[in-house]
Amino acid sequence: xTTQSTPAEKDPADMPGTFPAGTIExxxxxxGAVEIDPAGVFSSISPAERTFRDRAxxxxxxxxxxxxxxxxxxxxxxxxxIKRLGDLDLLRDGIDVEGFEPMSKMAAGLVTMELSRGDGSxxxxxxxxxxxxxxxxxxxxxxxxxxRWLPALARGEEYGAFALTEPTHGSDSVGLxxxxxxxxxxxxxxxxxxxxxxxxxxxxTVVWARADDGQVHGYLVPQDSPGYSATTIEGKLSLRAxxxxxxxxENVFVPTExxxxxxxxFKDTSRVLLASRLGxxxxxxxxxxxxxxxxxxxxxxxxxxxxxxxxxQIIQERLARMQSELVTMQLMAAQxxxxxxxxxxxxxxxxxxxxxxxxxxxxxxSNARDLLGGNGILLENRVARHxxxxxxxxxxxxxxxxxxxxxxxxxTGISAFA
Numbered sequence: 001x002t003t004q005s006t007p008a009e010k011d012p013a014d015m016p017g018t019f020p021a022g023t024i025e026x027x028x029x030x031x032g033a034v035e036i037d038p039a040g041v042f043s044s045i046s047p048a049e050r051t052f053r054d055r056a057x058x059x060x061x062x063x064x065x066x067x068x069x070x071x072x073x074x075x076x077x078x079x080x081x082i083k084r085l086g087d088l089d090l091l092r093d094g095i096d097v098e099g100f101e102p103m104s105k106m107a108a109g110l111v112t113m114e115l116s117r118g119d120g121s122x123x124x125x126x127x128x129x130x131x132x133x134x135x136x137x138x139x140x141x142x143x144x145x146x147x148r149w150l151p152a153l154a155r156g157e158e159y160g161a162f163a164l165t166e167p168t169h170g171s172d173s174v175g176l177x178x179x180x181x182x183x184x185x186x187x188x189x190x191x192x193x194x195x196x197x198x199x200x201x202x203x204x205t206v207v208w209a210r211a212d213d214g215q216v217h218g219y220l221v222p223q224d225s226p227g228y229s230a231t232t233i234e235g236k237l238s239l240r241a242x243x244x245x246x247x248x249x250e251n252v253f254v255p256t257e258x259x260x261x262x263x264x265x266f267k268d269t270s271r272v273l274l275a276s277r278l279g280x281x282x283x284x285x286x287x288x289x290x291x292x293x294x295x296x297x298x299x300x301x302x303x304x305x306x307x308x309x310x311x312x313q314i315i316q317e318r319l320a321r322m323q324s325e326l327v328t329m330q331l332m333a334a335q336x337x338x339x340x341x342x343x344x345x346x347x348x349x350x351x352x353x354x355x356x357x358x359x360x361x362x363x364x365x366s367n368a369r370d371l372l373g374g375n376g377i378l379l380e381n382r383v384a385r386h387x388x389x390x391x392x393x394x395x396x397x398x399x400x401x402x403x404x405x406x407x408x409x410x411x412t413g414i415s416a417f418a
Contacts, residue, residue, distance in 0.1 A: 028301050030381060031065070034293035038323060041330040045106060052103065053110035056090055060118025068119040069379045071241040075234070078241060079201065082125060086156025090115070093130030093279060095138045097150045105341050109282040109333060116286030120389030121241035123283045128197035128242075129153060131276040133160025136206040139271055140218055140263035149204065149220070159203025161223075163193040163247060164269065170195075171402045174266050178249060180209040180217055187211070187259065189219065189227075189252040195396070199223070199245030200230035206260070207249065208269055218263030219254045227252040238392035270347070273397060277350040278336055280397045284357035285329045287386045287393070291361075291368040292322050294382050298372050309371070318371055322364050329357045348410035355403040358394040365390050 037043070045053070063084060071078050085091045089100060094108030108130075116123030134153045137145055152158040169176050178191025189209055199205055202223050211217045221228060230245040262268060296319060299310040309315045336353040339345050365387040369376035377384045394400060409415050 026301065028298060028375075028381070030294045030297045031061075032297055034296045036289050036293060036326070037330070039327045039331065041327065041334050042110070045110070046104070048102070049104055049107040049110060052090075052107040053114055055088055056111040056114035057117075059084070059088055059090065060114055060122070064115070064118035064122055068122070068241060069385070072119070072121065072385055073240075073379060075236065075240040077121075077201070077243045081122060082129065082159065083156040085122075085125065085129075086154060089154070091126055091130045091156055092134065092154045093126055093275075095130060095134055095150070095154075097134075097138075097154045098147075099151060100154060105278075106334070106337050109278065109337050112279050112282040113286040113289070113333075116283040117290045118286075119241060120283065120287060120386065120393065121239045123286060124197060124239055124242050124392075127276060127279050127283065128162060129156070129160045131279045132162035132272060133198070133204070133206050135272050135275060136162060136218060136260065136263070137220070140260040140268055141220075142257075142261050144257070145220065145260070159198050159201050161196050161198040161203065161205040161245075162272075163196045163199060163205050163207045163221075165193060165195050167192055167194045167246070171399055174216075176208060176210060176216065178207070178209040180211040180219065180254075182212060183253070186253060186255040187219070189221065189249040189254060191249050193245075193247040193249070195233070196230070196245045196247055197242055199247050200232045200243055205247070207254075208263075215264060216266040216269055218260035218268070220258040220260065221249075221252060221254055225252050225254075238388045238390075240388075274345065274347060274350050275340070277354040277397050277403075278333070278340055278345065280393050281329075281333045281336070281353040281357040283393050284354075284361035284390065285326075285333050287390050288326050288329055288357075288361040288364040290386050291365045291383050292326050295319065295322060295368040295371050298375070298381070302372075302375075315371065318367055322367055325360050325364050329360050332356055346410075348407055351398065351403040351406040354397065355400060355407060358390065359400060361390050362394060 090111050092103055094103050094105045112123055112126055115126060134150060137149045153160045164173050166176050166178065180187045180189055189207060191209060205221045205223055207219045207221045208216050227250040230247045232243045232245055299315050299319060300308055302309045332353050336345060336349055339349060365383065368383045369387050372381060372383055375381055379385055405416055
């Protein structure tokens, strides 16, 4: 009787790769060129403004994008980039500083847009250092204070913070309770501040406190002052590559020469915040731009049901809607900036542009995240990081509700603030 032999089993390690077609996902290239100005909103910017914009774009592409996901993932602050921003003259947010070339408000907006397009934390660095701290000194400081602090802050040689918000006073920051009590040679500060960008990294903090006249005043407080303690807030979902602090002020002595002489009421604080709201709107444009261009590129490269996503009618409708929303943001931010340059940016207009741009950026980011499917939650694909960061800019410098009440008061002539 003949015995039939059984073929020997093969070791899988000895077998050549036989992956079925379509099981290996291609590597998507999501950093290519996309038309992001279809309406020509930026076609009329000046050569100087274009230079600032292109410098910020190059910095974001070459120095932010290669490293930021790692910092964001670890919730670490790339402090060295502050000095680089200063070296490139990208920190001033349009403030005139002696020894620096003129920087228009439009140039400042474009810089914020491009930096936020790279990463929201870096865009916020400019908002805190330039838009808030440096602007407070420029608007409210003495000649001596301006000479001491403006060039150093603009170059990133010193860190600047702006301490207004308190643990129990966010939207109603006008009701802040930090006190400034007169003493021999200056004042004594007592109170707490929360969500203060750059408040725990060394440098100077512009502290807003209520003096014995009942008004809100501003003070320059070095962060190594006795009684000044700051804890970096952990566990953030948004803006993870910049640190915000919870600050305690316990009998902090501030000499008379550190009092901002033109910061005598909350109206002076509001002057600083008015300009910063326009900066937040530009940041929203940058975030939305990043999400839109990623969605366009992904739709062209991702294949489902045997064809690129971009070949589907529903995807083209989504992209058209996103482009329409992006252009709306660009037009509003550019127009409000022109009004600001003409001295016509009212509180209601500043609130309108922030209200519109941050909520529209939310819509674009959400749409892009959904279009990318599961890949939309990966940090390497940009959208998830921007989606999370937009939640922060939607809130800071005044929540959507506060902006709506300012706009509503302008429309009706009736204040609905509680």
